[in-house]
Amino acid sequence: MSMSAPTAEAPTAQASETAVPAQHEVPRRHWIALIGGLIGAFMAILDIQITNSSLKDIQGALSATLDESSWISTSYLVAEMIAIPLSGWLSRALGKRRYLTWTTLVFITSSLLCSISWNMTSMIVFRAMQGFSGGALIPLAFSLVVQLLPLEKRAIGMAMFGITATFAPSIGPTLGGWLTENLSWHYIFYINIPPALMVISMINYGLDDEPLNLQSLLQADWVGIITMAMGLGCLEVVLEEGNREEWFSSDFIVTLSIISAVSLVYFVINELQHKKPLVNLRLLRNGQFAMSCVAYLILGMALLGSIYVLPLYLTQIQHYNAMEIGQVLMWMGFPQLLIFPLVPKFTRIIKPKYLVTFGFLMFGLSCYVNTHMSVDYGGQQLIFSMVLRAIGSPFIMVPISLVAMQKISKADTPDASTLTNVMRNLGGAFSIAIIATMLDNKTREHLAHIKSALPSVSSDAWYQLQQQTGFFIQSGSDAGTAMMQAQASLMATMQRDAAIMAYNDAFLIMSAFLAVAAFIMLSMKN
Numbered sequence: 001m002s003m004s005a006p007t008a009e010a011p012t013a014q015a016s017e018t019a020v021p022a023q024h025e026v027p028r029r030h031w032i033a034l035i036g037g038l039i040g041a042f043m044a045i046l047d048i049q050i051t052n053s054s055l056k057d058i059q060g061a062l063s064a065t066l067d068e069s070s071w072i073s074t075s076y077l078v079a080e081m082i083a084i085p086l087s088g089w090l091s092r093a094l095g096k097r098r099y100l101t102w103t104t105l106v107f108i109t110s111s112l113l114c115s116i117s118w119n120m121t122s123m124i125v126f127r128a129m130q131g132f133s134g135g136a137l138i139p140l141a142f143s144l145v146v147q148l149l150p151l152e153k154r155a156i157g158m159a160m161f162g163i164t165a166t167f168a169p170s171i172g173p174t175l176g177g178w179l180t181e182n183l184s185w186h187y188i189f190y191i192n193i194p195p196a197l198m199v200i201s202m203i204n205y206g207l208d209d210e211p212l213n214l215q216s217l218l219q220a221d222w223v224g225i226i227t228m229a230m231g232l233g234c235l236e237v238v239l240e241e242g243n244r245e246e247w248f249s250s251d252f253i254v255t256l257s258i259i260s261a262v263s264l265v266y267f268v269i270n271e272l273q274h275k276k277p278l279v280n281l282r283l284l285r286n287g288q289f290a291m292s293c294v295a296y297l298i299l300g301m302a303l304l305g306s307i308y309v310l311p312l313y314l315t316q317i318q319h320y321n322a323m324e325i326g327q328v329l330m331w332m333g334f335p336q337l338l339i340f341p342l343v344p345k346f347t348r349i350i351k352p353k354y355l356v357t358f359g360f361l362m363f364g365l366s367c368y369v370n371t372h373m374s375v376d377y378g379g380q381q382l383i384f385s386m387v388l389r390a391i392g393s394p395f396i397m398v399p400i401s402l403v404a405m406q407k408i409s410k411a412d413t414p415d416a417s418t419l420t421n422v423m424r425n426l427g428g429a430f431s432i433a434i435i436a437t438m439l440d441n442k443t444r445e446h447l448a449h450i451k452s453a454l455p456s457v458s459s460d461a462w463y464q465l466q467q468q469t470g471f472f473i474q475s476g477s478d479a480g481t482a483m484m485q486a487q488a489s490l491m492a493t494m495q496r497d498a499a500i501m502a503y504n505d506a507f508l509i510m511s512a513f514l515a516v517a518a519f520i521m522l523s524m525k526n
Helices: 004-009 028-049 052-061 071-094 096-115 120-148 151-182 193-206 214-218 222-241 251-273 281-285 287-316 322-332 334-349 352-368 379-404 410-474 479-522
Strands: none
Touching: 028 071, 028 096, 028 120, 028 151, 028 193, 071 096, 071 120, 071 214, 071 222, 071 410, 096 120, 096 193, 120 151, 120 410, 151 287, 151 322, 151 334, 151 379, 222 251, 222 410, 251 281, 281 287, 281 410, 287 322, 287 352, 287 379, 287 410, 287 479, 322 334, 322 379, 334 352, 334 379, 352 379, 352 479, 379 410, 410 479
16 A cells, blocks of 8 residues: 555644544643633633623612613623634634634633623623623634544543533523622622633643634635624524514514524525635535534523523512522532533443434423423422433533534534534524513413403402402501402412413423424434
8 A cells, every 4th residue: 555645644743733643542731722622611601691690780780771781691692693603714714722812811801891890881892792702612612622532532522512511501590699699790700710711721731823824814704704793693682682672563673683684694695605605504415414403403492491481480480589599400500410421431332313312302301391380389399300401411412412523524623513503502592582472472371361261260269359358458458458459469379370371381392392303313314
C-alpha cells in the first residue's frame, strides 16, 4: 500500500494539538478545554432561568412595571437566539480559543453591569449583552465534544454536555431563589464571575491559538447574518411578548411577525444558494439529521415548557415562595447526576435510538401524571413526576446527540450544532408562548363551563355560600358585606379550579408532543 494516503491524512504540526490523535487517546489538556467549554455553557443556560425567581425583587429595586420586567428574560433570549447561528462562522474566523475567550470576557463584563443597573432600560441592554455572549458558549461547547473526542469517547462528552443542558435550567430557579432570599438579587449576577474566569484559563490552556481568518470576516454572508438576526430576533420577541400583547390584536406583534416571516424566508433562500452560507441548511437533506432536529424542537418545548409551567402552578395555586419552588424543582435536577454517568455504558449495548425513545416516553409519562391535579396537589405530590423526568432526560440528551451527528462530518459539526441548538431554543420559545396563551384561554373556557354547571349543583353552592357568609359575619362584617365577601370567595374558588384544569390541559399537550417525539425516534433507521 502506498504511504502517500496516511501522509495526506496526518495532521499538520500546527493542528496536531486540536485534532484527535490517531491512537484515540485524548490529551489531558483537551479534557481541560472541554470541561471549560461545558462550564461556560452551563453558566449561559443557567442564566436563562436564574432571574425568574427574582423578578419581583429586581422590579421593585429598579422601579419598573410587571410588563417591563418581562423584558429581563426576553432580551436575554433574543440576543442568545441571534448569537447561536453566528457562533460557527465566528469560531472559524476568529479561532475557537480566541472567540471563547472574548465572549466569556463580555459575559463577565455584562454580568457585572447587570448587577449595577440603575434602571430597567440599562438592565435590559446589559441582559442582551449577557445573552449574546452566552449564546456563543452553548454551541461551541457541543462542538468541542465532537471535535476533541474520538467516537468511542463521545458518549461520555455528550453525557457531560447533557448535564449542562438539563441540570442547569432545573436548578436555575432554585439557586436564584436561594441567593435572593439569603443575600440579594445582585448575587445572581456575581456568581458568574469565578466560573467565567476558570473558563478563560482552561480554554487558553487546552486549545491552541488559531490564526485570524480576516478573509472569512470580510467575505461573510452578510445578507444571511442580517436576515437571520431580524428573523429570529423578531420571532423570539413575538413568542415571548405575544400573549402579553394579546397577539395579533397588537400592531406591534403584527409588524414584528411580518418582518420575521419575510426575513426568515429570504434567509432560507439565501442560505441554500450561497456558496459559503452562514449556516449550512443543506445538512437538513440528511433525513436522520432532519428528524433529529424535530426531536430537538420537541425536547426544547418539554424542557423549557415544564420549567415555565411548574413555578407558575406552584405560585398561583399553592402560593409557594421562590425558595419552596426551588425545593420542588430540584427533584428534576439532582437525580440526573446519578443517571448521566450510566448512560454512556448503555449506549455500548443498546442502540441510541431506543434509549432516546425510552427517555421521551419517561418524560411524557412525567407530564401525563400531572394531568389529574387538584387543589391538594402540591410539592410533595409533584416529586414523583419530577423523578420520572430526571430519569428520562439523561436518556434523551446523550443518545440523541449521537443519533443526530452519526452522519455529520467534523467539518460540518459547528453548523449541525448551531441547527440543533436553535431548534431546541425555538422549541422552548414556542412552548412558553403556547402554554401562556393556552392557560389564559383554557382558564376562561373552564370558568365558563363551571358557571354554566352551577345551577345543577346550586344547593351545594348555596350551602357553601351560606357557610362563607356566616364566617364573614362572625369576623365582624355586616350581613350585606358578608354576602358580597362570600360571593367573591366562591368566584375565587371557581377561578382557581378553572386554572387547575387549564394546567392539566397544558401537561396533557406536552405529554402528547413527547409521545410524537418518541415515535419519530423509534421510526428512524438503525
